[in-house]
Amino acid sequence: MAKLTIAIDGPAGSGKSSVARRVAALLGYLYLDSGAMYRALALKALRRDIALDSESALEDLAGGTHIELQAPTAQQEAAGAKNCVFLDGADVTQEIRTSEVAQAASRLATIAGVREVLVAEQQRAGAGGGVVMEGRDIGTVVFPRAELKIFLDASPEVRAERRWKEHQEKGEQFTLSEVLEEVRVRDKRDSERKVSPLVRAEDAVLVDNTAMDVEETARVIVMLAQEREKELTKAAGREA
Ligand code: CDP
Numbered sequence: 001m002a003k004l005t006i007a008i009d010g011p012a013g014s015g016k017s018s019v020a021r022r023v024a025a026l027l028g029y030l031y032l033d034s035g036a037m038y039r040a041l042a043l044k045a046l047r048r049d050i051a052l053d054s055e056s057a058l059e060d061l062a063g064g065t066h067i068e069l070q071a072p073t074a075q076q077e078a079a080g081a082k083n084c085v086f087l088d089g090a091d092v093t094q095e096i097r098t099s100e101v102a103q104a105a106s107r108l109a110t111i112a113g114v115r116e117v118l119v120a121e122q123q124r125a126g127a128g129g130g131v132v133m134e135g136r137d138i139g140t141v142v143f144p145r146a147e148l149k150i151f152l153d154a155s156p157e158v159r160a161e162r163r164w165k166e167h168q169e170k171g172e173q174f175t176l177s178e179v180l181e182e183v184r185v186r187d188k189r190d191s192e193r194k195v196s197p198l199v200r201a202e203d204a205v206l207v208d209n210t211a212m213d214v215e216e217t218a219r220v221i222v223m224l225a226q227e228r229e230k231e232l233t234k235a236a237g238r239e240a
């Protein structure tokens, strides 16, 4: 059966990581979280006190940084990790999951030179196909020829509530309205930036999972993927 490249884009808390991870597991594909790369670079910038509007310093930082995504072990997965993230060889899987890092990531993600470096890495990582990559510009910029593109969405209130619950589980004391504000600020910056903004690709299927859980959403996407796999396998047979 033909192996697809599946691009899943959408705003914060729409379920991209959880759903993409599950889709990849059901199809036997590789799962890649592009946002984790922006977060890892942001963590490095914060640790070095680099101003988040300093374009040239951040471009240099991106060029001199090695970020790697790895599939988690069963134990790491049970602890909630979907991709393990290594920053210059050090495991930063947990450290990148804070609101501060998320906001910093969305600021440095507005810089064209930073995006160029990370997009090239993402293209290399997903080059073999049989991959589910999620982010903001996967269907528009990273893999514009992906055989299946999904734009995942949910209402801002539901997305914020999902994130708030995650903070609660980690013992972090944010109010729901603080989390809603954080999500709104980031979505606005991500959608309005000049370079590779968050937009639905023309050929992306819109999946609104406001009222669906992760499993239901993943199964809808797997059904679409299996249809595409069949179509491509048939087309390849006709060409042979
Ligand atoms: O990656 P993204 O920010 O788009 O979302 P996520 O990290 O996959 O999902 C945020 C939280 O919402 C996770 O705790 C998911 O389990 C949960 N979620 C949910 O309850 N129902 C969905 N349909 C999708 C995600």
Ligand code: CDP
Residues within 6 Å of the ligand: 011, 012, 013, 014, 016, 017, 034, 035, 036, 038, 039, 102, 105, 106, 107, 109, 134, 135, 136, 137, 138, 186, 190
């Ligand atoms: O998990 P969540 O949806 O909250 O965010 P993420 O996917 O980890 O991404 C963090 C930030 O990185 C986003 O707010 C975007 O600014 C940026 N990002 C991007 O610009 N392009 C991508 N392909 C992925 C993430």
